[in-house]
Amino acid sequence: MTAGAAAPRAVAVARAVALVALALALGVSPAHAADPAADFRAAARLYADGDLAAAQAAYEAVAAADPTGPWADDALSEAAGIAEKRGELLAARALWRRLVDEHPTSRQVRRARARLGVIEAAIGPDGRWLDVARRHDALLAEAVRQSDPSPQAIALAQLIAEHPDYPRAHDARMWIADAWLRVGEIDRAIAGYAAAVPLAPDALARWRAGKAHGDALALAGRFDDAERVYRGLYGQSDALADRAVDRALDDLATLRLRQRLVYLAWALIAAALVTFVGWARRSCGTWRAAARALTRPPLEVIYFAPVALLLVATSLTGNRLVERAVETILLGGLVAAWGAGAGLEAARRHGRLTLAAAASHVAAAGAIVLAVVYLALLDDRLIDMIKETLTHGHD
Amino acid sequence: MRAPSFFRGPGVSTLSLLLLAAACGGDDGVDDAPDARVVVVADGGRLELPGCGYDLVTRAGAEAPAAGVDALGADPAPRQIHLGYGDAPPATSIAIVWRTDEDTTATTVRWGVAGGPLDQETDGLTYRYYSGLAGTGDLIRLHEVHLCGLQPDTAYDYQVGGVGVDGTEAFSTTATFRTAPALAASPDAEVTIGYVGDGRGGYDVWTEIASRMQTFAPDLLVYTGDVVTIGQSQDEWDEFFAGAPELLRQVPVVLAHGNHEVNAIHYYAQFAMPSDEENFAFDFGPLHQVILNDSPVDSATMAGSTRDFLDDDLAAAVTADAPWKVVTHHRSLYSSSTNHGSDTTLRALWAPVYDEHGVDLVVSGHDHIFERTYPIRGEVIGTEPADGTIYIVSGGAGADLYGIEPQEFSAFSESTHSFTVMEMRRGMLSSASYRADGSPLDSFTITKPAP
Numbered sequence: 135m136t137a138g139a140a141a142p143r144a145v146a147v148a149r150a151v152a153l154v155a156l157a158l159a160l161g162v163s164p165a166h167a168a169d170p171a172a173d174f175r176a177a178a179r180l181y182a183d184g185d186l187a188a189a190q191a192a193y194e195a196v197a198a199a200d201p202t203g204p205w206a207d208d209a210l211s212e213a214a215g216i217a218e219k220r221g222e223l224l225a226a227r228a229l230w231r232r233l234v235d236e237h238p239t240s241r242q243v244r245r246a247r248a249r250l251g252v253i254e255a256a257i258g259p260d261g262r263w264l265d266v267a268r269r270h271d272a273l274l275a276e277a278v279r280q281s282d283p284s285p286q287a288i289a290l291a292q293l294i295a296e297h298p299d300y301p302r303a304h305d306a307r308m309w310i311a312d313a314w315l316r317v318g319e320i321d322r323a324i325a326g327y328a329a330a331v332p333l334a335p336d337a338l339a340r341w342r343a344g345k346a347h348g349d350a351l352a353l354a355g356r357f358d359d360a361e362r363v364y365r366g367l368y369g370q371s372d373a374l375a376d377r378a379v380d381r382a383l384d385d386l387a388t389l390r391l392r393q394r395l396v397y398l399a400w401a402l403i404a405a406a407l408v409t410f411v412g413w414a415r416r417s418c419g420t421w422r423a424a425a426r427a428l429t430r431p432p433l434e435v436i437y438f439a440p441v442a443l444l445l446v447a448t449s450l451t452g453n454r455l456v457e458r459a460v461e462t463i464l465l466g467g468l469v470a471a472w473g474a475g476a477g478l479e480a481a482r483r484h485g486r487l488t489l490a491a492a493a494s495h496v497a498a499a500g501a502i503v504l505a506v507v508y509l510a511l512l513d514d515r516l517i518d519m520i521k522e523t524l525t526h527g528h529d
Numbered sequence: 530m531r532a533p534s535f536f537r538g539p540g541v542s543t544l545s546l547l548l549l550a551a552a553c554g555g556d557d558g559v560d561d562a563p564d565a566r567v568v569v570v571a572d573g574g575r576l577e578l579p580g581c582g583y584d585l586v587t588r589a590g591a592e593a594p595a596a597g598v599d600a601l602g603a604d605p606a607p608r609q610i611h612l613g614y615g616d617a618p619p620a621t622s623i624a625i626v627w628r629t630d631e632d633t634t635a636t637t638v639r640w641g642v643a644g645g646p647l648d649q650e651t652d653g654l655t656y657r658y659y660s661g662l663a664g665t666g667d668l669i670r671l672h673e674v675h676l677c678g679l680q681p682d683t684a685y686d687y688q689v690g691g692v693g694v695d696g697t698e699a700f701s702t703t704a705t706f707r708t709a710p711a712l713a714a715s716p717d718a719e720v721t722i723g724y725v726g727d728g729r730g731g732y733d734v735w736t737e738i739a740s741r742m743q744t745f746a747p748d749l750l751v752y753t754g755d756v757v758t759i760g761q762s763q764d765e766w767d768e769f770f771a772g773a774p775e776l777l778r779q780v781p782v783v784l785a786h787g788n789h790e791v792n793a794i795h796y797y798a799q800f801a802m803p804s805d806e807e808n809f810a811f812d813f814g815p816l817h818q819v820i821l822n823d824s825p826v827d828s829a830t831m832a833g834s835t836r837d838f839l840d841d842d843l844a845a846a847v848t849a850d851a852p853w854k855v856v857t858h859h860r861s862l863y864s865s866s867t868n869h870g871s872d873t874t875l876r877a878l879w880a881p882v883y884d885e886h887g888v889d890l891v892v893s894g895h896d897h898i899f900e901r902t903y904p905i906r907g908e909v910i911g912t913e914p915a916d917g918t919i920y921i922v923s924g925g926a927g928a929d930l931y932g933i934e935p936q937e938f939s940a941f942s943e944s945t946h947s948f949t950v951m952e953m954r955r956g957m958l959s960s961a962s963y964r965a966d967g968s969p970l971d972s973f974t975i976t977k978p979a980p
């Protein structure tokens with residue numbers, strides 16, 4: 135299905151030359167231009183085989199063979215589209231222009247006009263940026279379906295640095311920043327968006343780049359910087375854009391709160407573990423005895439472990455986010471049961487099972503459970519999925 | 530498009546009168562006026578569209594449609610102008626919808642073949658709907674004109690608006706649409722279809738995607754659902770229209786209902802779509818496009834009337850020799866997203882029908898990612914297009930992105946904002962997907978021997 139690797143270039147060119155020659159021959163004696171439909175389909179087959187150069191030549195031959203016939207406009211359009219894909223922007227521009235001039239009522243004219251706009255914006259009216267635009271497009275094409283577009287991002291950054299006046303510099307900078315974000319290079323992404331802002335061609339593009347910059351800062355946990363960037367966006371575009379900033383600031387407030395709760399969750403877990411160890415030390419008298427008591431699995435764990443295993447097995451069949459959450463919660467439960475159980479067991483054995491000991495173990499175990507549940511819910515924003523389900527119903 | 534085999538349009542529910550009492554100004558010394566009571570029957574209704582021979586149907590929450598009457602309100606400038614279809618084929622018809630202030634009732638389209646004078650005039654219908662929850666909130670005034678009997682594959686210029694009682698005119702600037710090619714007359718015509726979905730809450734991304742899509746000049750836009758986060762939130766609908774004014778007044782849009790639309794009146798009132806606007810199909814050149822609602826009010830219909838409609842429609846499409854069969858609904862039968870993932874319940878209901886009738890592509894959304902599967906038939910993963918249906922998740926029009934853990938059916942996936950443009954012609958379908966920034970994301974070509 136996917137267009138495969140191009141046939142060897144020499145074969146493609148030979149085919150193209152043969153087809154052009156055929157077209158010229160047909161042009162000389164139109165009586166033989168019997169089946170443009172078949173020629174058109176033959177060109178389509180070349181395209182489907184991934185033989186782009188030959189396909190473009192074959193489509194051009196169809197248009198040349200019968201310039202006013204019913205296949206000419208579609209053939210020009212296909213040839214122009216392929217020329218664009220091949221980075222032959224001047225040829226593409228000429229073909230699209232021919233389509234507009236020679237077939238003004240064709241259904242392809244709207245696309246021809248749109249593509250002419252794109253090409254002219256890319257290479258400049260005098261074609262000055264042709265080479266840079268070709269290298270730019272080639273790098274983007276090279277990055278398609280690459281899990282790591284870093285080499286292309288570096289090369290594109292270099293290209294833009296060499297040509298600071300290139301009209302698509304803003305687009306290129308945005309692509310580079312997005313690429314860094316995709317591979318998790320958040321600081322480079324932040325720098326990329328910041329660099330794209332001043333290159334924006336209009337107010338909306340400038341606003342969008344600023345918003346992406348703020349989003350990346352928020353993602354990196356640099357909430358104060360994100361807030362400053364977001365606030366600077368007010369009034370840059372229209373009222374709806376301002377509302378999007380309102381929403382971004384609301385989201386930022388939620389992120390801030392969540393981060394505070396994450397710190398609290400880890401503090402609770404640490405405090406609970408200290409409680410277990412401290413009470414074991416107090417009950418056993420020495421650190422060595424406390425360590426021995428805490429490493430022996432208590433009764434609770436022996437009951438809990440098979441239940442935990444069963445639940446993990448169950449979770450494997452469900453949603454992958456839920457699965458991870460169940461695993462995290464069970465792991466936390468195991469730690470809580472172990473710590474509390476071993477500590478209390480030690481206290482009982484040494485005759486120090488006081489109300490205070492029991493209460494603090496229960497509180498510590500409860501704290502771990504709460505904290506672990508919260509951390510599990512934040513993983514990959516499971517909490518948002520659940521919130522959405524509660525607000526808007528099942529999925 | 531062929532007439533679906535099931536009951537068309539919603540039933541008219543029991544009449545409910547919604548009384549909105551406008552409080553009288555109570556300034557001292559101002560003469561007492563009688564209470565101004567606005568009585569709006571928002572139970573829906575139907576009325577025949579001039580020149581088309583079928584009815585415009587509105588649902589509960591909206592008024593019954595009425596013929597436009599020459600009258601302009603204080604702010605009659607047409608806005609949110611967009612295109613769609615009624616029950617006539619896209620090759621010979623278009624539906625034009627726009628919004629004005631509440632008091633403007635004049636509803637006229639001036640039109641003509643592109644490049645010539647706007648020498649034709651067609652009047653249409655108008656109605657209001659409640660923009661809040663369950664019959665509350667502001668009343669939104671919509672106008673709808675359908676043009677039927679047009680020439681296939683022809684560009685037309687048009688203006689929308691109306692004339693006031695004093696002869697004042699309030700028309701939009703001129704825009705252009707083009708009718709679909711008729712397969713019988715031009716069996717080799719090419720159409721370009723844009724697929725996109727799940728823009729909710731991502732106004733900035735949606736505006737960028739809409740402007741990027743314009744550079745590919747699609748003939749038709751198919752939206753995979755979840756335009757908004759809350760179906761009754763008019764602010765969000767306004768963002769959708771504000772993000773793509775140029776695209777929407779040139780390119781007709783049909784939508785699959787997403788779960789976030791919650792079957793709100795806003796969804797059904799604002800768009801012109803065939804049949805009951807939930808489950809329908811039409812031919813657009815070489816494309817036979819089916820749209821299904823996978824979150825209907827009564828979920829039992831998915832296994833009942835919807836599945837029957839799908840089966841009947843695809844059976845008819847096979848005999849009608851439509852070269853490309855594409856089905857669009859919101860939830861994904863195959864998805865590697867860590868959020869919703871594959872909807873195996875829905876897969877059990879509908880995938881056997883896709884398999885039986887050789888559906889080429891299923892384009893859905895719901896998971897905010899881009900994904901393309903290998904061809905699949907009977908849950909068996911193949912390699913060649915002839916091996917089954919390719920499933921595409923196109924849910925990246927702006928909503929916050931979801932994570933991915935690629936499954937064995939996945940040919941390509943990326944957690945990114947995206948849109949997809951497909952060029953379809955008898956014998957060949959070329960699909961290209963792009964990120965919101967316009968950079969290439971994925972592409973594939975399917976060929977079929979010409980019949």
Ligand SMILES: [Fe+2]
Nearest residue numbers: 755787788895
């Ligand atoms: Fe959804």
